[in-house]
Amino acid sequence: MLAIEYFEVECPEPLGAAYYKQITNVVLLDHNLLRVIHKLHIFIDPKVPIFIAVGMLKKITTRVRVGDFANVNPLEGKITLVISDETYLAPMLKIFWQKFGKDHVEQPDRFTVILYDIRVDPKEIEEIIVADPSESLYKDLIYAFRLIAPEGFRLRSEIFSNEKFSFVASENILPENLDTIIRNKFALMGEVP
Numbered sequence: 001m002l003a004i005e006y007f008e009v010e011c012p013e014p015l016g017a018a019y020y021k022q023i024t025n026v027v028l029l030d031h032n033l034l035r036v037i038h039k040l041h042i043f044i045d046p047k048v049p050i051f052i053a054v055g056m057l058k059k060i061t062t063r064v065r066v067g068d069f070a071n072v073n074p075l076e077g078k079i080t081l082v083i084s085d086e087t088y089l090a091p092m093l094k095i096f097w098q099k100f101g102k103d104h105v106e107q108p109d110r111f112t113v114i115l116y117d118i119r120v121d122p123k124e125i126e127e128i129i130v131a132d133p134s135e136s137l138y139k140d141l142i143y144a145f146r147l148i149a150p151e152g153f154r155l156r157s158e159i160f161s162n163e164k165f166s167f168v169a170s171e172n173i174l175p176e177n178l179d180t181i182i183r184n185k186f187a188l189m190g191e192v193p
Contacts, residue, residue: 006039006189012047020044024148031144036060036137039189043181044150050175051149053167054185060134060162064088067126070113074122079115081125086110092130099128134162141165164191 009024011017020042028034040055066072069085070092083089089110096105096115106114115125138160145167146156153169157178166182168174175181186192 004034004037004040006041008041008188010041010043010188012045016044016046020148027144027147031140033140033144036133036141039191041185041189042148043185046150048175049150049153049171051153051167051169052181052185053145053148054165054182054189056164056189056191057137057162060137063129064131064133065126066092066128066130070126072122072125077117079118079120079122079125081113081115083111083113088130089113092128095128095130138165142167145169 007021007024009017009021011020024040024042028037036058038056038058040053043050043052066081069088070081070083073080073082093105093107093113096113100115100118100120104116104118106116108114141160142158145158146169149167149169150171152171155170155172155174157166157168157174159166164186166185168178168182
């Protein structure tokens, strides 16, 4: 997992640690979350039972604007957009339909969108926000860690901020000294919670 600077799975059973490292790697890769996690420390003790994941997040990229993936070319009575990355095409079209109406938006092919009869400065079109990666990040992380945590660990504590997160799960009551445990796991990564 080269994308994560620090990645450790701590478990009393070495084979269990190796399996959970592999499971975590696959789940984070499948959910495209490796690019946002900077450091990750997981602690699993099936005898307690408890699962703890603490981590640091990379700086989340800024909002995606039309100008980030399309060239906006004003011509007589229309604005032609040449798309270089289709990733954000669907949300862009939805925004255009809401903002200008479907009858003013045409998509002749996968890489071209034409706006007809609209009175908007092309610079304003370039600045329209089509995606904010941070909006779904926390939901995606929670979902991923729910998949990684052992089956039946339904009692959870989740804390997410712009820079760090902790996810704790158990099938029993969560420990009273949970804050101390989490602080100690962050310390193992060289981070202060």
